[in-house]
Amino acid sequence: MAEREDLVATKTIKLHFGPQHPSAHGLLHLIVELQGEKILNVETDIGYLHRGTEKLGENLLYHQFVPYTDRLDYLCAMSNNLAYVMAVEKLLDIEIPERTKYIRVIAAELSRIAGHLLCVGAWGMDLGAMSILLYAFRERELVLDVFEMLCGARMTLSYMSVGGVRYDFTEDCKEACLNLVKIMPERFDEYEKILTGNRVWLKRNKGVGVISAKDAIALGLGGPALRASGVRWDIRKHEPYLIYDRLDFIVPTGTNGDCFDRYAVRIEEMRQALRIIEQAVKEMPDGPFNVDDPQLAPPPHDATYDNMENLIHHFKYVSHGFKVPKGEVYVSVESPKGELGVYIVSDGSEKPYRIKLRMPTFMNLQSVNKMSKGGYLADIIATLSSLDPVFGECDK
């Protein structure tokens, strides 16, 4: 083999992949050093979508920042909402109602399914399997329909607010969720029929973009990508928040740490997410969905027309916000892409002094070089898709 390589050795070239490239999942710029088709080095250049979200956050009231979190990972906005409001709640040291916890878990898991579906769909398309994208989008519509029922929006949800959620989880939503739980497994089987045994899919993904558990941990890889390398670490399981400690679900892991394992872990995670949704919908208690504190949860708009006190509360909430005790907290949730953390430093005023968002895509992309080195140019596409990067969150 070595002889042959010497024979066809060409001089090294630098290829610019992106920032405008259909397989880059957004604005990613890779500077790939190539020898023939072999990759010698990959330099990742990000920042094309940088909007200064953290700076904006420092100049907004606590509740005004929630819509900005939607625009981070716009494919699964619920997880971002959740991480942020949980951080503020931890600073406030408040306990949210039991019903809210169930609603939030369902919302977060729905969003996980939406995110993973798009990942698998776009991944298939990048590798030439167009139909899987259309199927994945068909199912994603069903999930987005539930979001629409919940809060009227489909992508930028802003559903969660500090102290609860904006709208109640209605009976219709419950039915829609149970319907999803019923029909989705068959659809996942369909994907697996198309992909899991597909020779092209296997050739393009098996043994491609391999990373060992040790390297993955050292490089800060997280989420499904880390679990595919055999590390059983899921924040939902190991540092349970909301009601995850009461739910029965398993954390799938892979063994080889290649693209195929990352795909298999994602498919299994979607199935587990359905199990979680089913349990949460069935066990959801009745009760309020917001904390009983007019400072944090303003009265519904209708109630402000004929009640002076409600009008005052509403006005105060919108114009002044609420004060948060001095201190600093870090809260992390298991987002579809990995550990999504929010670090807030509060100086005791109505605006955060510093918000730092620990975005999983940002950390995951660090290992692209390690994964693709020594492989072929075409494998970068599979490797990138298997990390499921979203540049709204990577570039903040």
Next chain:
Amino acid sequence: MAVEGNQSVSIKKLTERFGDGIIDSSVYRDEVTLLVDKGALVSICDFLKTDPAFRMDYLVDVIGVDYMPASPRFEVVYHLYSISKRHRIRLKVKIDESESIPTVTGIWPAADWPEREAYDMYGIIFDGHPNLKRIYMAPDWEGFPLRKDYPLRGYKDKYNPFGEEKEELL
């Protein structure tokens, strides 16, 4: 979130070992925070990663915070996690504007990008970092956007008519 078992025991163990290296320790909302001396940072990180009781093998994040007009001005915050022991710890180092801080990329390669981000946003120099250049902003960008004295709308130039006037240019 917190260090497993008895938090005060683990803090005590660290203070005994590093003495003046650990300036302050606190527990707030069940999160352990240690304020460490800049000189002792690398040895403390190394100890936390290798010691069997801590095993902080996963670097979660490196964060810059600007406390202008306080002196020292900046704080660099490290969030560490142990995948085998399932606990978290937060280290903080205070540095001044003119100072630099040693990199921890030698201990956790994952610190590469977060340290570059802290440099990009605050101008904090990490000594020994293999590739310390801007990560989000353009390479020729002037100023450090997340500093408290950097205007929210940026500085006025031909691309940004809504920015603030730069004082020293007038």
